[in-house]
Amino acid sequence: MASTTETKNYKFNHSMLRVKDPKESVKFYSFLGMSMLKKLEFPDAKFDLYFLGYDSPKAASAGNNVWDREGLIELTHNYGTENDAEYKVNNGNVEPHRGFGHTCISVDNIQAACQRIEDAGYKFQKKLSDGRMRHIAFVLDPDDYFVEVVGQKPLEATENVKETDVETYRMNHTMLRVKDAEKSLKFYQEVLGMSLYRKHESEAGGFSLFFLGYPGEKGVPGEGQGTADREGLLELTWNHGTEKDESFSYHDGNSQPQGFGHICVSVDNLDAACSRLESLNVNWKKRLTDGRMKNVAFVLDPDNYFIEIVQNERFTDKANF
Template sequence: MVRIIPMASSIRPSLSSLKFSGSSSRCAVSLYSFNSSRRLVSFNLASAVPQTQLFGLKASRLLRGNGCSVPMAGAGNVAQGSTAATPENVLEWVKQDKRRFLHVVYRVGDLDRTIKFYTECLGMKLLRKRDIPEERYTNAFLGYGPEDSHFVIELTYNYGVDKYDIGTAFGHFGIAVEDVAKAVELIKAKGGKVTREPGPVKGGSTVIAFIEDPDGYKFELLERWPTPEPLCQVMLRVGDLDRSINFYEKAFGLELLRKRDNPEYKYTIAMLGYGPEDKNAVLELTYNYGVTEYDKGNAYAQLAIGTDDVYKTAEAIKLVGGKITREPGPLPGINTKITACLDPDGWKTVFVDNVDFLKELE
């Protein structure tokens, strides 16, 4: 098992993230802003993030919804409306909430090097970049389309940190391409590392290949075209697949699109998303037989998901046993409402208010 490297206090979280230290040391937290001209505010995590106790309700005690939708409260009374809702209706509301994957956040050791690789080898566009010298970090957003309609990557470079521990829990990102063989030829020509040559997936017909970026993050290239969402997968490993599926369906409103067991290689995968796999980014969960714990390292950070109501979102997460690490509410200084949580395996997700997110992009 690879040792988890503790996060130093100088390592800052990135846009839309609140990074928590596992140690007792205090660390500053950088609040995100999508407009570099806006003032960024920092506050101390120890005093800003209250400790939250889980409801501890078992899934068997959660009654199924009656099919009625719960009207969304206005901005002025959203907290009151959420408090008045019953657990059954909160979980039913999750299914109707307008959600999508916004971006995935992770850390790299050389931002310019990574941007060059992603744009030249993977065909991404640099959407925006911002430097926060007072917090000693830089963010870059890359993807295949605008942030208001596409799933994108958010890279974070922390001043003076050139290497991170990816760990054993993170799997890979998925990118759909028109021709896997041609994509691999280009990557090789640019000096990229190919770890799995193009060919049909084991037990199937889809042509795939695996590559690594300069920091060691793995990317699976899938021959699937045309597609409106080329950045199509985030794969994470979990210790109990059925537990994770239950959590993501109920708390996140994700749909189980498919599940496949591969006893020959002793693993099972599940694809979950907010729409069909060929048109939307999906979360791929992998369970390896007999493995219940993994080392998460300190490289991968979190997913960000849009929601119409961060307050009801937090209630639903608590009801199914998730841990809230940032209580729902507006961020000081920019007023974007968010909430953050951990799933049963400790994977972090930040939910961002849909209306506030679009305002940040203006």
């Protein structure tokens, strides 16, 4: 393995969510077409990790090792929460604990997909017919995390289609609210090496959306090209003016009340990647040398969201865990 690192080899691997009852959560994400790719058990520390992602022959990274993928969801279960009537996660969308916003799946036929979800008895935060934005929906997972549903095709092209194939779905993006768009864009582009795919400005709504990702073999989408067929994008939501308020901050998900935990980037050379981050003067939550787990590191973004850094096993041919 080379002693250098190149951000073109990096992948936005997963987003971690704490869950109350893993059986219910795994059932929900499996219903959305995801497969259990790996389960890591840490009985001494009293928690388990469940890694889910799309793995059908039609999936973007079918058959790859867990760390050589994008768009995974990691569910963290702390033993006993499922039996605790008082336990509830912070979904990131209720004041004063807003921060993480949602994950998003893209689907083949959005009307049929939403109907299938509704028929299964799952609740919606927003149905397609609600509000002005008729091309997106938000379903609630068992912990009331928001899961956005978007179509891979124009709305009018799928309105009379009754079938939906979960094997064609993608875990498209994860949304985080950021205080200062300029600082966050600089961090994710210059420090983590992501590319800006597209942005949406809403002057009337007072917000801007920025979609970033690692281009990989597909490259950066061209002008007018959509991103619904991609996996592992990061959506940053900036509400205009927050950057001017010194006292303003978003909830990072790891202080109480907890919910969202982190996003994770897998790299080609873990030691070299961490040395590069050190040279860029990042804020560390955990260096490789800290604690018992010497094969993961955590850096902090400008809003103090945790970003895990792990080794992509494709470059080492050696298991991380």
